[in-house]
Amino acid sequence: MGAVAAQATTEIRALAQILDELDYYNVLEITPDASASEVRAAYHRATRRFHPDGHRQIGDDMRPVLGRIAKRVAEAYSVLRDPRRRQVYDQQIRGDSARVRMPLVQAEAEAERQSRDARLGKTPNGRRYFVLAQADVARGDKVAAERNLRTALTFEPDNGVFKDLLGQLRGKR
Amino acid sequence: MATAIGIDLGTSNSCVAIARRGRVEVLENSYGEPISASVVHFGDDGTSLVGNQAKACAVQDPENTISAAKRLMGRYFFSEEVKKAKAVCSYKIVEGPNHSVRVKVREQALAVPEISALVLREMKEIADARLGQPVCQAVITVPAYFNDNQRQATRDAGRIAGLEVLRLLNEPTAAALAYGFGKGLAQRVAVYDLGGGTFDISILEIGSDVFEVLSTCGDTYLGGEDFDDRVIDLLAEEFQAQHQINLRKDRYALEKLKVAAESAKKALSADDETRIQIEGVAKTPEGAALSLERTLTRVEFAALVSDLIQRTFKVCDEALQQANLTVRDLDGVILVGGPTRLPLVREAVEQYFQREPKTDVDPDQVVAMGAAIHAAALVGEEQESRLLDVTPLSLRIGVAGGLAETIIERNTPVPIEQTSVFTTFKDFQQSVRIRVYQGESRRAEENELLGEFEFSGFKNARRGEVRIEVTFEIDTDGIVKVTARDPDTAQAASTQIHLSSGLSEEEIRGLIDKHHAPAAPSAAPGLETSGATLAAVASVAANPPALAGAPADPFDALNACAGEIEFDAEQLEAAANIPLEGPADSAFELDPAPLEIGAAAAPSGGGAGDAGEIELDGAGADDALDVLDEADLDSLAALSDDEAASAAEDSAPEATTQRRAAPAGGLFGSPDSDLSIFGDEDDEI
Ligand SMILES: Nc1ncnc2c1ncn2[C@@H]1O[C@H](COP(=O)(O)OP(=O)(O)O)[C@@H](O)[C@H]1O
Numbered sequence: 101m102g103a104v105a106a107q108a109t110t111e112i113r114a115l116a117q118i119l120d121e122l123d124y125y126n127v128l129e130i131t132p133d134a135s136a137s138e139v140r141a142a143y144h145r146a147t148r149r150f151h152p153d154g155h156r157q158i159g160d161d162m163r164p165v166l167g168r169i170a171k172r173v174a175e176a177y178s179v180l181r182d183p184r185r186r187q188v189y190d191q192q193i194r195g196d197s198a199r200v201r202m203p204l205v206q207a208e209a210e211a212e213r214q215s216r217d218a219r220l221g222k223t224p225n226g227r228r229y230f231v232l233a234q235a236d237v238a239r240g241d242k243v244a245a246e247r248n249l250r251t252a253l254t255f256e257p258d259n260g261v262f263k264d265l266l267g268q269l270r271g272k273r
Numbered sequence: 274m275a276t277a278i279g280i281d282l283g284t285s286n287s288c289v290a291i292a293r294r295g296r297v298e299v300l301e302n303s304y305g306e307p308i309s310a311s312v313v314h315f316g317d318d319g320t321s322l323v324g325n326q327a328k329a330c331a332v333q334d335p336e337n338t339i340s341a342a343k344r345l346m347g348r349y350f351f352s353e354e355v356k357k358a359k360a361v362c363s364y365k366i367v368e369g370p371n372h373s374v375r376v377k378v379r380e381q382a383l384a385v386p387e388i389s390a391l392v393l394r395e396m397k398e399i400a401d402a403r404l405g406q407p408v409c410q411a412v413i414t415v416p417a418y419f420n421d422n423q424r425q426a427t428r429d430a431g432r433i434a435g436l437e438v439l440r441l442l443n444e445p446t447a448a449a450l451a452y453g454f455g456k457g458l459a460q461r462v463a464v465y466d467l468g469g470g471t472f473d474i475s476i477l478e479i480g481s482d483v484f485e486v487l488s489t490c491g492d493t494y495l496g497g498e499d500f501d502d503r504v505i506d507l508l509a510e511e512f513q514a515q516h517q518i519n520l521r522k523d524r525y526a527l528e529k530l531k532v533a534a535e536s537a538k539k540a541l542s543a544d545d546e547t548r549i550q551i552e553g554v555a556k557t558p559e560g561a562a563l564s565l566e567r568t569l570t571r572v573e574f575a576a577l578v579s580d581l582i583q584r585t586f587k588v589c590d591e592a593l594q595q596a597n598l599t600v601r602d603l604d605g606v607i608l609v610g611g612p613t614r615l616p617l618v619r620e621a622v623e624q625y626f627q628r629e630p631k632t633d634v635d636p637d638q639v640v641a642m643g644a645a646i647h648a649a650a651l652v653g654e655e656q657e658s659r660l661l662d663v664t665p666l667s668l669r670i671g672v673a674g675g676l677a678e679t680i681i682e683r684n685t686p687v688p689i690e691q692t693s694v695f696t697t698f699k700d701f702q703q704s705v706r707i708r709v710y711q712g713e714s715r716r717a718e719e720n721e722l723l724g725e726f727e728f729s730g731f732k733n734a735r736r737g738e739v740r741i742e743v744t745f746e747i748d749t750d751g752i753v754k755v756t757a758r759d760p761d762t763a764q765a766a767s768t769q770i771h772l773s774s775g776l777s778e779e780e781i782r783g784l785i786d787k788h789h790a791p792a793a794p795s796a797a798p799g800l801e802t803s804g805a806t807l808a809a810v811a812s813v814a815a816n817p818p819a820l821a822g823a824p825a826d827p828f829d830a831l832n833a834c835a836g837e838i839e840f841d842a843e844q845l846e847a848a849a850n851i852p853l854e855g856p857a858d859s860a861f862e863l864d865p866a867p868l869e870i871g872a873a874a875a876p877s878g879g880g881a882g883d884a885g886e887i888e889l890d891g892a893g894a895d896d897a898l899d900v901l902d903e904a905d906l907d908s909l910a911a912l913s914d915d916e917a918a919s920a921a922e923d924s925a926p927e928a929t930t931q932r933r934a935a936p937a938g939g940l941f942g943s944p945d946s947d948l949s950i951f952g953d954e955d956d957e958i
């Protein structure tokens with residue numbers, strides 16, 4: 101094994117040892133304020149160093165180690181490249197510094213929940229009456245819809261979506 | 274010195290190339306043709322012929338001429354694709370073990386990878402002859418949209434052909450590599466690959482030596498052959514109107530129509546109109562020979578196929594959306610595939626992408642060239658490029674009620690790994706069964722089943738107390754591997770899901786021998802274990818019928834009516850997704866309520882509850898699923914039973930919805946608060 105390969109092996113070993121303690125930013129060696137293009141550049145940089153294809157000469161014992169790093173790099177990237185997932189992740193690591201990984205599906209579900217909240221309301225009761233109002237609209241019962249929307253607004257007075265629908269209903273009548 | 278080739282194993286045509294001394298070279302067959310038809314003809318003397326000569330046999334000997342076998346690769350016998358193929362194929366397609374597909378030729382039932390192996394072997398032999406030395410390593414390309422079953426089948430085919438498959442490379446990625454290799458580009462490109470039977474689109478970012486796939490989408494039912502079909506329809510209809518003879522019913526006439534339609538289509542790539550002429554295509558009842566003659570113009574042809582071309586752009590929309598880009602963000606479009614030679618296609622592409630497509634790559638050869646470049650890099654003969662690909666389809670796990678939950682989203686970069694934690698559903702449950710799917714539907718049966726396995730041997734405990742960590746991995750070939758582990762005892766079992774090529778490891782070895790190929794180094798899939806105590810405690814069915822104690826045939830359950838779904842659900846209940854690490858209050862969000870469909874034996878609601886389960890009754894279930902999206906379900910969770918039922922009725926009149934209890938507490942392992950989902954509430958509450 102040449103000096104370069106030996107150096108690479110040492111580097112890979114060292115990284116693998118602490119991998120589970122690194123958050124996604126650490127994994128990609130960027131700061132939490134990195135821009136989207138910095139995230140991408142970091143991903144490319146990391147894969148240049150750690151993609152198994154680049155280490156043909158490496159010992160068989162090191163292959164799984166390298167594989168672990170490569171997979172973590174991809175995982176980090178798949179969260180940080182997506183603004184919605186990244187936002188959720190940022191909240192998570194801020195709240196709980198021990199949590200450095202996030203199931204990707206959780207990231208997606210969480211991101212979806214947030215955008216849904218924005219759409220449908222933040223409180224269970226707000227959502228509840230909003231859904232009922234939508235059902236009323238679908239059925240053509242505008243009076244009931246208005247009543248339900250007004251109830252929904254008592255839980256979330258600032259909800260723009262609720263207000264919009266109410267405005268539309270009033271406009272139609 | 275190692276010599277590794279790149280092979281584009283196409284539905285219609287295959288091509289082989291090599292990269293050496295800084296040059297990429299397409300290797301021509303003995304007739305001097307750069308591409309060879311992916312057609313195998315089986316002669317009556319037991320020999321087989323591959324390539325354009327084999328294709329020419331289709332007219333006289335359609336039963337023994339196998340074309341487009343790739344369409345059948347990794348497909349289940351009952352799949353739509355196979356049904357479709359059965360309707361149009363001139364050869365006999367029969368069912369093999371494990372619901373696999375076999376092709377019946379000359380009293381032999383051949384597995385599909387076996388046929389593809391003959392094509393691959395031909396490519397290998399072309400290379401052997403051109404290079405003057407035997408080649409044994411190759412990168413083989415696959416459509417980006419291929420699922421795991423199709424990829425496994427392709428790998429099997431490579432092994433049967435006596436090749437060590439260094440990598441399965443996605444075709445569009447290969448094309449981008451051939452286009453951008455060594456140019457130090459910084460570009461965002463779309464690869465538009467319209468082949469014989471499939472359409473693929475990938476969006477890539479090229480940053481000098483890094484080729485990152487941003488998204489990939491495809492349609493496995495769309496290609497040049499569909500264009501031919503439209504022409505055949507036109508000709509057959511006109512002939513029927515004129516002579517009251519249905520040419521589609523006559524196998525020989527149909528083969529002649531196919532040939533004529535394809536050559537007319539190709540001619541329209543160069544000319545404004547073309548003459549179609551088939552002598553003696555049919556006979557009158559009196560025995561007089563009838564001919565078919567007609568001129569087809571570009572305008573007529575355009576009218577026949579423009580909707581098919583427009584369909585490709587729907588897929589492009591999706592790919593751009595997945596990449597969060599618009600056509601304006603792209604720097605170029607690369608065309609791949611025979612049909613992209615049609616001016617009609619080029620113009621449509623130019624219009625959609627608002628730029629002229631690149632013309633400096635050969636649409637028929639670019640994929641093989643990219644494969645060759647990568648092959649050379651993998652054996653150290655060529656400068657390296659990093660190919661950062663994505664998984665084209667979401668990876669899912671089956672859960673209660675016939676649903677499939679996402680574990681890894683589509684377009685996630687590979688290699689990737691995800692671990693989810695599951696638990697048992699019943700007290701002292703002995704085993705869990707894990708079904709793995711690929712696809713974009715929440716309903717399990719609408720996705721491709723990759724396989725299933727059973728995990729057992731964990732501690733004997735009350736439900737919810739056992740933790741089972743399941744790790745899903747997708748490697749750089751896009752191949753899926755699943756590992757289950759009991760973190761308390763560190764017992765583990767892993768399997769490379771391997772089901773639908775229909776070939777067991779043993780069968781593959783048998784075929785390698787049969788075809789006298791030198792055995793390639795084994796990448797033995799199948800049972801792989803770690804931990805000394807494992808064999809005794811874990812049972813993993815990589816290939817269900819082949820292993821003792823394997824679970825029942827998954828499709829018996831899949832095809833089942835309501836009663837059997839209950840059985841199914843009972844089994845799968847054990848696999849309800851339980852992310853133990855998640856915060857309790859978000860449990861419902863993370864684990865969308867399981868839906869039970871067509872529940873004949875639906876028990877009444879669990880009363881109290883804050884819910885986890887909704888049942889949709891009867892025929893309206895389909896609609897209801899569309900109408901009630903997750904957000905609705907979530908909102909409904911806050912309603913009382915009655916309100917929920919009426920709200921659901923309002924939005925989906927044919928469905929009755931019942932709230933069922935599965936409180937978050939239960940999901941997080943306090944079994945006492947977990948209520949029965951399948952009716953025997955007495956012993957469950
Ligand atoms: N010059 C051409 N003009 C139009 N279509 C063509 C031309 N050459 C080949 N084709 C069509 O291209 C299809 C095969 O494309 P190809 O890229 O080789 O497919 P695959 O990659 O699926 O094997 C066939 O349907 C064939 O008729």
Ligand SMILES: [Mg+2]
Pocket residue numbers: 281283284444468469610640
């Ligand atoms: Mg192709």
